[in-house]
Amino acid sequence: MISSYSGIITRELPIRNGYGQSINEPEEVEIGVLYYLIGKSSLKISEKEYMELENYRNARNCLAHMRILELSTIEQILKK
Numbered sequence: 001m002i003s004s005y006s007g008i009i010t011r012e013l014p015i016r017n018g019y020g021q022s023i024n025e026p027e028e029v030e031i032g033v034l035y036y037l038i039g040k041s042s043l044k045i046s047e048k049e050y051m052e053l054e055n056y057r058n059a060r061n062c063l064a065h066m067r068i069l070e071l072s073t074i075e076q077i078l079k080k
Contacts, residue, residue: 001034001045001049001053002026002027002029003026005026005043005045006026008037008042008043009026009029009037010026010041011042011073012037012043013025013026013041015033015036015037017030017032017033018032029077031056031057031060032057033052034053035053035057038050038053052080055073055077056074056077058073059073059074059077
């Protein structure tokens with residue numbers, strides 16, 4: 001997804017992430033920053049891409065809080 005929208009993302013840089021770190025390259029952008037850019041309407045993605053990003057975000061949050069991922073979530077991620 002980053003590579004598909006790198007031009008748009010680059011125009012928004014530099015930007016700070018949730019930890020106050022400066023993001024200067026599109027490849028450094030994480031899921032939370034993508035959500036932020038979508039929320040402020042800087043980045044427009046399809047509904048399918050949004051659902052995919054939401055799936056990644058939920059999986060990331062589960063893992064970050066030491067929760068187990070549902071098998072269906074793992075299967076969806078691995079299909080990509």
